Amino acid sequence: xxxxxxxxxxKIFYPDEDGGTILNSPAETHSRFxxxxxxxxxxxxxxxxxxxxxxxxxxxxRQEFAEGEIDGLFASxxxxxxxxxxxxxxxxxxxxxxxxxxxxxxxxxxxxxRDEIEKVRLQGRLQPxxxxxxxxxxGKRLGRTVDEFQGSEADIVIVSxxxxxxxxxxxxxxxxxxxxxxxxxxxxxxxxLILVGSWRFFASRCDAYTPPDAEYAxxxxxxxxxxxxxxxxxxxxxxxxx
Numbered sequence: 001x002x003x004x005x006x007x008x009x010x011k012i013f014y015p016d017e018d019g020g021t022i023l024n025s026p027a028e029t030h031s032r033f034x035x036x037x038x039x040x041x042x043x044x045x046x047x048x049x050x051x052x053x054x055x056x057x058x059x060x061x062r063q064e065f066a067e068g069e070i071d072g073l074f075a076s077x078x079x080x081x082x083x084x085x086x087x088x089x090x091x092x093x094x095x096x097x098x099x100x101x102x103x104x105x106x107x108x109x110x111x112x113x114r115d116e117i118e119k120v121r122l123q124g125r126l127q128p129x130x131x132x133x134x135x136x137x138x139g140k141r142l143g144r145t146v147d148e149f150q151g152s153e154a155d156i157v158i159v160s161x162x163x164x165x166x167x168x169x170x171x172x173x174x175x176x177x178x179x180x181x182x183x184x185x186x187x188x189x190x191x192x193l194i195l196v197g198s199w200r201f202f203a204s205r206c207d208a209y210t211p212p213d214a215e216y217a218x219x220x221x222x223x224x225x226x227x228x229x230x231x232x233x234x235x236x237x238x239x240x241x242x
Contacts, residue, residue: 001153001190002033004051004234009187012222013179037191038096038133038155047089048236052193052229055082056239059200061166068164068198074106074174079160079196080116082239086158086194087117087129098133101154102143103185105176109162110143117142146181149188157189161197169205170216177216199237203227 001009003025010021041047057078060068067078083102092098104110117136120126129136136142141154163173176182186193206220229235 001187002051002192003030004229005187005189005193008052008225008229008235009183011225012186012218013183033191036093038093038098039191040091040093041089042091045089046238047086048238050234050236051189051191052226052235053195054199054226054230054235054237054239055086055194055196056199056237057082057164057197059198059204060164062200068166068201069162070108071165073108074162075108075112076160076162076164077112077116079109079162080112082196083113083158083160084116084120084126086196087126090134090156091128092133096133098156099141099154100129100134100136100156100158101141101149101152101188102136102158102160103146103149103188104143104160104162105146105174105181105185106162107145109160110145113160114142146184150184153188153190155190156192156194158194159185159196161185161195161202164198164201169210170214172201173205173216173219176219179215179218182218182222199223 006023006025007021010023014021014023016022047053058066060066067076069076090100102113104113117126121130128134140148161176163176165172202219203223206217210217210220226235230237
């Protein structure tokens, strides 16, 4: 994976004693990713060039009329629409192979994403997404769960995190409290990782009162590291809730 992605993943899940990571990218990896990616953005695109992007959606607890997850279904229509918005920004580079993969922890969300993409495709949008090299009809590029995609990778990975509610922290993130599941979601992209979710929701899951041995405590470290990467220009936060 690109060193900027690897650094964030490494510091979250494979930290060393000095605040760094044991997952250091060797010189050949830096060389491999020193050129241009096998994709580009449309003219005037809002999609930033950073290799890690957080597309922010409002947190329902903080913003009136904000859309969160659908109670009992673990699906987010707002995130499904955001993914269409993201896909419309991307174009392949001529004579380059390039794979896009959409991931989510929940099958209901994958169905919502597929339905939203099909709806806009029938409207004549997203045509490049259904032509080589992207062609989302190949395999399960239109959506896989964490378990289905473990051990695989793609050039561009778009992750819909879904969880966005007003439940107490230790109940609010479901099985994303398991660090290994988030690890898979964050570590499958070669060139570009795009996370879709509520930044404020995830940033609020941990505070000074969170037990350090709590299973979900890693999320506090994850959001601190992402905020640091944002301040240093290695992560971009975009969307309607920034």
